[in-house]
Amino acid sequence: MTDSQSSYRQIIKSTSVFGGVHVFNIVISLIKSKFIALWIGPAGVGMIGLFNSTLNLISSFTNAGIETSGVKAISASEKDPGLLAKEFSILKRLVWISGIIGAVLVALCSPILSRISFGNEDQTLAFGLISLTLLFKQLTAGRLVLLQGLSKIQFLAKANLYGNIIGLLISLPLYYFFKIDGIVPSILFSSFAAMIVAFYFSKKITIEKVKLSNKEVIIEGKHLILLGFSLSFIGLLTTLSSYLLQVFISNYKDIAEVGFYSAGMTILNTYVGIIFTAMATDYYPRLAKICSDSIQVKKMVTQQSIVAVLLLTPIVVAFLIFAPYVIQILYSKEFLPIVPLVCWGILGMIIKAVSWSMGYILIAKGDSKLFVKTSIGFNSIFLITNVLGYYFFGLFGLGITFLVNYGIHFFGLKVIVSRQYGFGFDKTFYKIFVCCIVLCAATFLSLNVELTVLKYILTSILFLTSIWFSFTELNKRLHFKDFLSRKNK
Numbered sequence: 125m126t127d128s129q130s131s132y133r134q135i136i137k138s139t140s141v142f143g144g145v146h147v148f149n150i151v152i153s154l155i156k157s158k159f160i161a162l163w164i165g166p167a168g169v170g171m172i173g174l175f176n177s178t179l180n181l182i183s184s185f186t187n188a189g190i191e192t193s194g195v196k197a198i199s200a201s202e203k204d205p206g207l208l209a210k211e212f213s214i215l216k217r218l219v220w221i222s223g224i225i226g227a228v229l230v231a232l233c234s235p236i237l238s239r240i241s242f243g244n245e246d247q248t249l250a251f252g253l254i255s256l257t258l259l260f261k262q263l264t265a266g267r268l269v270l271l272q273g274l275s276k277i278q279f280l281a282k283a284n285l286y287g288n289i290i291g292l293l294i295s296l297p298l299y300y301f302f303k304i305d306g307i308v309p310s311i312l313f314s315s316f317a318a319m320i321v322a323f324y325f326s327k328k329i330t331i332e333k334v335k336l337s338n339k340e341v342i343i344e345g346k347h348l349i350l351l352g353f354s355l356s357f358i359g360l361l362t363t364l365s366s367y368l369l370q371v372f373i374s375n376y377k378d379i380a381e382v383g384f385y386s387a388g389m390t391i392l393n394t395y396v397g398i399i400f401t402a403m404a405t406d407y408y409p410r411l412a413k414i415c416s417d418s419i420q421v422k423k424m425v426t427q428q429s430i431v432a433v434l435l436l437t438p439i440v441v442a443f444l445i446f447a448p449y450v451i452q453i454l455y456s457k458e459f460l461p462i463v464p465l466v467c468w469g470i471l472g473m474i475i476k477a478v479s480w481s482m483g484y485i486l487i488a489k490g491d492s493k494l495f496v497k498t499s500i501g502f503n504s505i506f507l508i509t510n511v512l513g514y515y516f517f518g519l520f521g522l523g524i525t526f527l528v529n530y531g532i533h534f535f536g537l538k539v540i541v542s543r544q545y546g547f548g549f550d551k552t553f554y555k556i557f558v559c560c561i562v563l564c565a566a567t568f569l570s571l572n573v574e575l576t577v578l579k580y581i582l583t584s585i586l587f588l589t590s591i592w593f594s595f596t597e598l599n600k601r602l603h604f605k606d607f608l609s610r611k612n613k
Contacts, residue, residue, distance in 0.1 A: 148285055148288075148289075149284065149285065149288050152288045152289060152291075152292045153288075153390070154453070154454055155292060155296075156292055156295060156296070157169075157387075157390065157454055157455060158453075158454065158455065158456075159296060159299060159300070160172070160299055161387075161455040161456045161458070161459065162456060163299050163300060163303055164299060164303050164304050164307075165380075165383075165458070166379075166380040166383035166384060166387075166458055166459070167304075167379050167380050167383060168303070168304050168307065168383070169383035169386055169387060170374070170379040170380055170381075170382035170383035170386060171304065171307055171379065172307055172311075172386070173370060173382055173383065173385070173386030174241045174242065174370060174374070174379070174382060175241075175247075175250070175251075175254065175307065175308075175311060176311070177241075177363070177366060177367045177370055178230075178237055178240075178241050178251070178367065179230070179254065179257060179258060179311075180363045180366075180367075181360070181363045181364055181367045182226055182229060182230050182233075182258065183226055183258055183261065183262070183363075184360035184361075184362070184363040184364070185226075185229075185360045186222050186225050186226035186229060186258070187222050187223075187226065187262055187265070189357075189358070190215065190218055190219060190222060190262075190265065190266070190269065191265045191268075191269055192408075192487060194215050194266070194269040194273065195269050195272050195273045195408060195409055195412070196273075196409075196412045196487075196488070196490070197211045197214075197215070197273070198211055198212065198215070198269060198270060198272075198273025198274060199273040199274070199275070199409040199412050199413055200412065200413070202273070202274055202275075205331075205332065206332075208331060209331050209332045209333070209334045210334050210336070212270060212331050213333070213334040213335075213336050213341075214336065214341050215266055215269060215270070216266055217336070217338075217341045218266075218341070219262045219263055219265060219266035220262075220263070222262055223258060223259035223260075223261075223262030223263055224259060226255075226258035226259065226262065227255045227256055227257075227258045227259040228255070229255075230251060230252075230254070230255035230258060231251075231252050231255040233251075234247075234248045234249075234250075234251035234252045234255070235248045237251045238250075238251055240371065241371065241374075242379075243374075243375075250307075250308045253308050253309075253312060254308055254311050254312055256312060256315075256316075257311055257312055257315040257316075260315040260316050260318070260319045261315055261318075261319075263319050263322075263323075264287075264315070264318050264319040264322040267283075267319075267322035267323055267325070267326035268280060268283060268284075268322055268326075270326050270329065270331075271283065271325065271326060271329070272409060273409055274329065275406065275409055275410075276329065277406060279325040279326075279328060279329075280325075282325060283321050283322050283324075283325040283326075286321045287317060287318035287321040287322065288318075290314075290317040290318075290321065291314035291317055291318060294310065294313045294314055294317060295310040295313075295314055298310045298313075357496060357499075358495060358496060358499040361499050361500060361503040362499070362503055364503075365503045365504075365506050365507040366389075368507060369385075369507060369510050369511060369514075370382050370385060370386075372511055372514070373385055373514060376514070376515070381519075384459060384461055384462050384465075384519060385462075385465075385519070385522065387451075387454075387455055387459050387462055388462040388465040388466050388469065388519070388522075388523075391443075391450070391451070391454065391462075391466050391470075392466065392469045392470060392473070392526075400476075400477070400480060407424075407428050407481075407484065408484050408487065408488065410424065411424055411425070411484055411485070411488040412487075412488045415485075415488040415489045415490075418545060418546060418547075421485060421488075421545070421547070422547055422548070425481050425482060425484075425485060425547065426549055426550065426553055427601075428481045429477065429478045429481040429482075429549070429553060429557075430552075430553055430556055430597075430601070431598070432477035432478070432480075432481060433474055433477055433478060433556060433557055433560050434556065434560070434593075434594040434597050434598050435594065435598075436473055436474055436477055436560075437474065437560040437563055437564060437590050437593070437594050438587070438590045438591045438594055440470055440471070440473055440474060440564050440567075441563060441564060441567045441586060441587050441590045442587060443466070443470050444467055444470060444471075444564070444567045444568055444571065445567065445571070445583045445587060447463050447466050447467050447470075448460060448463050451463060451466065461519055462519055464519060464520040464523050465519045465520065465522050465523040465526075466523070467523065467568065467571075468520075468523025468524050468526065468527050469522075469523045469526040469527060471527050471564055471565070471568060472526055472527040472529070472530030472531070473530075474557075474560055474561055474564055475530040475531055475533075475534045475561075476530045476533070476534075478534060478557065479530065479533045479534040479537050479538075482534075482537045482538065482541050482547070483537055485541050485545060485547060486498070486540075486541070489545070491544070494540070494544065498536070498537070498540060501536070502529075502532070502533055502536065505529065505532055506529050509525040509528060509529060510522055510525045510526070510529070512525070513525035556597055559593060560590075560593075560594075563586060563589060563590045563593065564590075566586055567583060567586045567587070567590075570582040570583050570586060571583070
């Protein structure tokens with residue numbers, strides 16, 4: 125087996141593991157979203173979206189980017205037990221400090237947050253209560269960072285899966301009996317349960333204990349803190365852009381419209397996010413280990429991009445064909461207005477997969493200044509174009525601007541990594557990339573065919589073609605027959 129085959133198989137392995145978990149999580153989200161939509165309606169979904177967006181905004185400001193910089197530090201020290209123990213000790217201290225700061229900040233600012241998010245102070249107590257989730261989530265992140273940095277894929281997958289299952293079992297009774305009043309306890313108890321599960325699986329890894337003073341934590345963890353704060357600022361920008369867009373939608377129209385937006389984003393980012401989940405959990409740590417070798421970086425990014433594009437294409441084609449039915453199953457008929465948003469937005473997922481693959485180069489190399497500059501630019505464009513798109517064309521306009529933004533992100537990053545690191549894709553990649561885009565675009569256009577029989581024939585042919593093309597191209601790199609034979613042995 126060649127090194128190239130081994131690398132492709134590692135990508136497929138991690139994608140299949142996290143993909144399998146993601147499928148279960150999708151089922152969990154499907155059940156949860158369905159009952160939430162039925163029991164509390166678009167307005168309730170909008171409230172959940174605003175609560176989560178506000179918490180994510182504060183968290184992006186206070187978590188110091190530890191989730192990402194911590195993975196780089198842990199993965200780099202994997203082969204040195206003493207250094208690993210020190211890095212993990214620093215990590216544990218920092219997540220406690222950042223988690224407490226985040227929780228206290230939300231609690232103190234709860235009246236202001238309520239006025240900004242909902243236009244009044246009615247949700248002051250709610251924000252005060254859910255402030256604890258920032259501490260729980262940060263402690264959870266610290267444990268998951270350890271699993272991710274050490275590439276403990278099975279433990280990491282189980283921690284995510286079991287945490288979501290327990291969260292579902294907690295949330296459903298609360299929404300059923302208390303309706304909208306169940307939102308706050310559901311958010312609070314679900315995050316606590318996820319923390320307990322993460323602690324359970326991280327305890328399975330034996331790491332020697334190291335006692336460090338606060339001064340030593342600051343000195344020894346300087347590299348982690350500096351990179352982390354840069355990434356934290358970037359996360360803040362991303363969350364702030366999304367939050368401001370939701371606030372604009374809420375004030376320009378109403379909170380139900382925010383519910384439609386949140387539902388559309390959930391479909392795009394969660395139900396079609398299998399590839400991105402694997403990319404964030406396995407691809408990034410592997411890339412961080414070889415970031416100093418430009419040849420290996422080019423090889424790994426290209427391989428990851430090819431696999432991501434080939435796996436996503438049949439998913440995108442299927443979602444385009446069945447979008448109205450999927451939305452009714454996931455939510456209800458009330459949410460059918462988001463069909464244009466989902467269809468236009470999902471076209472950009474193929475482009476997003478490649479731009480994300482390139483974007484991790486900047487993080488893996490620790491080039492925080494460049495990453496901050498690019499993030500400010502991209503997030504500014506994101507916010508401006510989406511506000512204009514919604515202002516003039518509503519949800520339909522948001523779908524178009526999301527596709528446009530994915531394109532801008534791809535071409536912008538392509539120029540940056542090419543000039544800064546000499547990175548570039550080969551002709552083989554572009555051939556696959558263009559074919560996949562053409563298949564998705566053709567499917568999108570065929571949906572507008574008025575003759576029903578012809579439309580069904582065209583979409584069926586395109587769906588089968590997308591499966592055949594993806595399977596054929598993956599088989600060239602993986603040799604499925606040999607791969608399955610080895611697995612059986």
